[in-house]
Structures are given as structure tokens and as C-alpha cells.
Amino acid sequence: MNAVASMPPRVLIADSDPWMRDLLSQMLLAVRGDARLQMCATGPDALEHLRELPDLVIATRELPGISGLDLLRGVRKSPRLATLPFILLSERGDSASVREVLPLAPTAYLTKPVDMAGLKARLLTLLPNSGDVGAQRAPQIAAGTTLDHYVERRRLECDGGPLLCDVQAAVIRASGDMKVLEANLRSDPQVTAVLISAANSAAKPGASPVLTLQQALYALGVTQSRNLLLALASKPGAYLTDPLLLERAEVCWNRSAHTAEFARSIARQQQLDEWFCHCAGLLHCLGNLALLRVLQEWQLAGGELDEVRITQVLRTFSAPYGSELRRRWRLPLELRELIAAAYQLGGGVYSREKLIVNVAAQMASLGADEDVTQIAQGKPARLLKIGVSQLNWWRGAPMIR
Incomplete structure (x- = not known):
């Protein structure tokens, strides 16, 4: 050299x-x-x-x-x-x-x-080490940087959300069995988004888009999937440690998991691609999770955080973070549009998949003492021809997580 x-x-x-x-x-x-x-x-x-x-x-x-x-x-x-x-x-x-x-x-x-x-x-x-240079440097905050400025700057380069699953343990347990690996990872939004993005990035021109975690794992193969997963787990901030941020992340993970499972159940009943709908429901909170990871970076670099600041930043930046990640990671357009349906349908003609994800997101947002009547009376549920009894049945069904 x-x-x-x-x-x-x-x-x-x-x-x-x-x-x-x-x-x-x-x-x-x-x-x-x-x-x-x-x-x-x-x-x-x-x-x-x-x-x-x-x-x-x-x-x-x-x-x-x-x-x-x-x-x-x-x-x-x-x-x-x-x-x-x-x-x-x-x-x-x-x-x-x-x-x-x-x-x-x-x-x-x-x-x-x-x-x-x-x-x-x-x-x-x-590249032999000369001293202790194996660890990456701790994040730094420039003098005079406000939390809003820091969050806005990191939006264009953040690594996505924190990991929910113990990825290293999941890789070891699977021992190369794709079905076991998929079952252990299917509840993790970060893993799902990254592997789908990586599979589409590596695909040959003209190949059908990869839309689910299962498709991504089989497209990438055992070795490349394992490489990407272990790299995810080794990145700084891959897991949240602050109790306040973890509490907010748990809310996002639970809402994502419930939306995904409701969407999967309804899609199966409608004889549509249940795992495509499941994936869109799982990824709709990725912007919130990515923002929580950036807030941990801010805190580790010496920035101050409290519940009020966390709430304000989430309210202002979650949607832009989600949009930026979906764009930068080049998730397939049909998947991005289905994710967006969790928030609003907009105008025009709706696919049944979009109606399903919208209903699923409404279901996941219900409080424990709220009933499903208003959802059943809404346009998406009426177009899908599902009523109160069916919604209540799905609400009480066990999750696959």
C-alpha cells in the first residue's frame, strides 16, 4: 500500500x-x-x-x-x-x-x-490496525445544531429503523432453512424493508418485482441474506436502548404487526395475495421507527431528549422519513402505493388490496374500548362487503407474531 x-x-x-x-x-x-x-x-x-x-x-x-x-x-x-x-x-x-x-x-x-x-x-x-481503530467513531453534533436541524439533515442518509428481532440468533436458529428464517423475521419492519430493497436492487432487468420478505429471501439466497442480516445487526444504533424511545418503538411495532395481520386475514378471506398485504401493513410505520433511531443517535451524541420533544419530532418528521426511505430504497411502486393506503386512499378507483390495508390500519388504531361499527360503515369496508361480525372475529383472532 x-x-x-x-x-x-x-x-x-x-x-x-x-x-x-x-x-x-x-x-x-x-x-x-x-x-x-x-x-x-x-x-x-x-x-x-x-x-x-x-x-x-x-x-x-x-x-x-x-x-x-x-x-x-x-x-x-x-x-x-x-x-x-x-x-x-x-x-x-x-x-x-x-x-x-x-x-x-x-x-x-x-x-x-x-x-x-x-x-x-x-x-x-x-489493513493492519495501528492502535485501537476497530470501533467506529461516536456521532458528533456541530455547535449550534438544533434537534430539528439534526433530524432534517439525517433524513436524507439515515439507515432506517431499529431492529425488533435478535437477527444474529434468528440466523443461527435457521441453519440455512429459509422457511424457518422467514418465520423468525417476518415481524421485523426493518429486516423486511432492507431485504426487499436489496433483492430488487440485485435483480436482473425485466425481472418481476420482489414484494414480500419470503420472495426476497429466496431471491437473495442463503449466503447473501445472511450477509445482509449480520451487517444490519452490526451497525451502530441497530437496537434501541433508551427506555423512552423503546416505549415509542413498541407502540409502532405493535401497530405495524396488528395492521399486517389484519391485512393478511382480510386478504385471505378475499382470496388475494395475503403476504403482499401483510408486508404493506408491516412497513407503514417505518418512518416513525427510523426517526426513533435518529433520536437515539442525537442522544448518544449528547443531545437532550424528553417526551415532549419526542412527540413533536414524531408528529413533524415521521411522514417525510417514511417517504424518503421508500424512495431511496427504491421499493417497488406497487408496494409503496399499498403502504400509502394505510394512511389514506385518495381519489379515483381503489384496488381491493388498498381497501384491505386501509381497513387493517383502521382496525389496528382502535383503542381497547372502541368498537368496529364506524369502520364497518366506512366506504372501504362496504366496498369489500365485510361487516361488524367479521371485523370483530378478526379482531379477536390470535396473531402469527
Whole structure:
């Protein structure tokens, strides 16, 4: 490497898949918390970053514009970069593809889904620690920053909500069994949203959109699902610890779970896709949960919080946070529209799925001493032809959570 051992290493990550970039950045920061990461999605952008003389490159062979293989060729021909450590990732593991790469002497040629344990072992050799730099830095608040300004800034880059499930335990219990893994994780909004987003991001052009957790797990496969799940669990703030924030999160998780289960039950009765409706109901509070995670960051950085401030921030920013996450994570349009139906139907013609999710959200919002009569008299329930007795039956049915 061209950096002095005591200097923080500069690492270039080039991959068109945003979730793969995130996964690789998590792995790097777990090895060297002081690493200076440069991330890009195309070959031309990676070529520009190479001018800054990184200490290590991790690039995907299938980069758009200029392939990772061509980047490696250029590096090996450059007098300044010829000895630069270069890890090449690829979806191609056939013998012809490997033979094509070997003369260029990559530091490693790894096929996707990547064995993250093996990659970590290589990174520990390539990026040796100089002191205690394995832990990521604690968040900092700039002087004069108000809570509203902090929350608004973090909206564009937050990592989503906190985890409900013990993800590491769920992965261990499943032992590679997708059905068991899905059953252990299906109540967690953060897990569901991230895996659906990752599966759609990695899908081939023209593929049918992934709309449920079960579809996402099978699309990603055992190894990549496991990699993403463990990376989620290792991120700062993955789990809430403050009692006030946990109390608010429990309300959101319970409302999400009830909406999801009501939607699933009604969809099954209507002979529609029950897990699609379940997923939309589960994700409709993700903005609230993401905001609670950001509030924990604020508190850990020394900011003050109380119940009044938490309530005000949730009332103002939950909807924008939810919209931003659904947009940035590129959830399929049909899923985003179904999630929005939990709040309002708007004008026009409604699909039965939207009517179902709307009724389910109304049911989940009922207090213990409120009855379902008003819901049964509303337009969504009437269009679905479901009445008080049916709604009461669903209300008393046990949940799958």
C-alpha cells in the first residue's frame, strides 16, 4: 500500500448495487474504523477516484461503463498503481473467467455472494490496525445544531429503523432453512424493508418485482441474506436502548404487526395475495421507527431528549422519513402505493388490496374500548362487503407474531 502504516487507509469500493456497497463498507469499518471510504457505482467514477491513489480497491467485475476487469488491467499497466492491492468481485466463477483474470494478479478474485468471513480475513492482512481503530467513531453534533436541524439533515442518509428481532440468533436458529428464517423475521419492519430493497436492487432487468420478505429471501439466497442480516445487526444504533424511545418503538411495532395481520386475514378471506398485504401493513410505520433511531443517535451524541420533544419530532418528521426511505430504497411502486393506503386512499378507483390495508390500519388504531361499527360503515369496508361480525372475529383472532 502507498500509505504509511499509521495513516488511515483510503479504500475505493466500486459496485453498482447500493446494498453491496453498504455491506462492504460495514465490513471495512469493522476491520478499520478509521478507514476513509470512497464509494461509487460505475466504472468511469471509479477511474476518477483512482487518481487519488487509494490504498486498496474492491471492485465488481460487472461495473457499468468500464468493467472492473478493465479497471484492473489499467491499474496493472500504470507505473504509479501497478502494485495496488485490488480485490475483484464477480458473479462469474467459471474456469474461463478465472483464467482471464489470473494474469492480472488480483489480490483476490471472489465470486458473489461473497464469503464475508474469508473477505474479512484478507482485509485484516491488508489493513493492519495501528492502535485501537476497530470501533467506529461516536456521532458528533456541530455547535449550534438544533434537534430539528439534526433530524432534517439525517433524513436524507439515515439507515432506517431499529431492529425488533435478535437477527444474529434468528440466523443461527435457521441453519440455512429459509422457511424457518422467514418465520423468525417476518415481524421485523426493518429486516423486511432492507431485504426487499436489496433483492430488487440485485435483480436482473425485466425481472418481476420482489414484494414480500419470503420472495426476497429466496431471491437473495442463503449466503447473501445472511450477509445482509449480520451487517444490519452490526451497525451502530441497530437496537434501541433508551427506555423512552423503546416505549415509542413498541407502540409502532405493535401497530405495524396488528395492521399486517389484519391485512393478511382480510386478504385471505378475499382470496388475494395475503403476504403482499401483510408486508404493506408491516412497513407503514417505518418512518416513525427510523426517526426513533435518529433520536437515539442525537442522544448518544449528547443531545437532550424528553417526551415532549419526542412527540413533536414524531408528529413533524415521521411522514417525510417514511417517504424518503421508500424512495431511496427504491421499493417497488406497487408496494409503496399499498403502504400509502394505510394512511389514506385518495381519489379515483381503489384496488381491493388498498381497501384491505386501509381497513387493517383502521382496525389496528382502535383503542381497547372502541368498537368496529364506524369502520364497518366506512366506504372501504362496504366496498369489500365485510361487516361488524367479521371485523370483530378478526379482531379477536390470535396473531402469527
